[in-house]
Amino acid sequence: MFDDRPDDPPGAGPAARVRSEPAPGAVLLPDWLDLAAKLRLVAACREWARPPAGLHSVRMPTGGVMSVRMVSLGWHWYPYGYARVAEDGAPVKPFPALLGELARRAVADAYGERIGEIAGAAAYEPDTAIVNHYPHGAKMGLHQDRDERANAPVVSLSLGDDCLFRLGNTRTRNRPWTDLELHSGDLLVFGGPARFAYHGVVRTLPGTADPALGLVGRLNVTIRQSGIEA
Numbered sequence: 001m002f003d004d005r006p007d008d009p010p011g012a013g014p015a016a017r018v019r020s021e022p023a024p025g026a027v028l029l030p031d032w033l034d035l036a037a038k039l040r041l042v043a044a045c046r047e048w049a050r051p052p053a054g055l056h057s058v059r060m061p062t063g064g065v066m067s068v069r070m071v072s073l074g075w076h077w078y079p080y081g082y083a084r085v086a087e088d089g090a091p092v093k094p095f096p097a098l099l100g101e102l103a104r105r106a107v108a109d110a111y112g113e114r115i116g117e118i119a120g121a122a123a124y125e126p127d128t129a130i131v132n133h134y135p136h137g138a139k140m141g142l143h144q145d146r147d148e149r150a151n152a153p154v155v156s157l158s159l160g161d162d163c164l165f166r167l168g169n170t171r172t173r174n175r176p177w178t179d180l181e182l183h184s185g186d187l188l189v190f191g192g193p194a195r196f197a198y199h200g201v202v203r204t205l206p207g208t209a210d211p212a213l214g215l216v217g218r219l220n221v222t223i224r225q226s227g228i229e230a
């Protein structure tokens, strides 16, 4: 995406990274986080990763172990549901109010005047987040986020290495899909008709992270409304 295209005039810069809607209801805002916000979020993720109820590997019911490591906030996600306690039996860490405010701003920026048309967007009350760490070589298979009992948008923030993200359709794991590059600082919101779209991370691009973040690999923070009555 940053390469000069063959038909660009000589000397033309990289293609601009601008707002896009890769599928109805899915909005990508490149570089939504500035450097200070990225640094703050990376520092917070380091704190959240600490035990108890910290970063852990996830075993799937089929027996495999995910290559991505996770830590949950607010509600502890496991395949396939939400619990109050983490893998180690410790209470899940609280959902930080600041993350809720960030996510509400994200939804407002993504949908603008159309916010009223997107299910659960205007009254967005996120209460849970999942932080995913992708070491080099990690990926995430195509899946739907459907353990929530609400259809409010999912807010996704990326940090560190770039990745190839696949946004599919809501019916099947197969085509049609759109492949996007997600870069550090990018915001992707999927709500409305895209809320239950299959999606996944095909691969990360190791070594592309800004060294200023001091991060090896990629971090992704998704913020959600669980729909679970407290």
Ligand SMILES: O=C(O)CCC(=O)C(=O)O
Residues within 6 Å of the ligand: 130, 132, 140, 145, 156, 165, 199, 200, 201, 220, 222
């Ligand atoms: O890492 C990403 O960009 C996607 C993460 C994801 O799909 C999830 O946590 O459900």
Ligand SMILES: [Fe+2]
Residues within 6 Å of the ligand: 143, 144, 145, 199
């Ligand atoms: Fe997901």
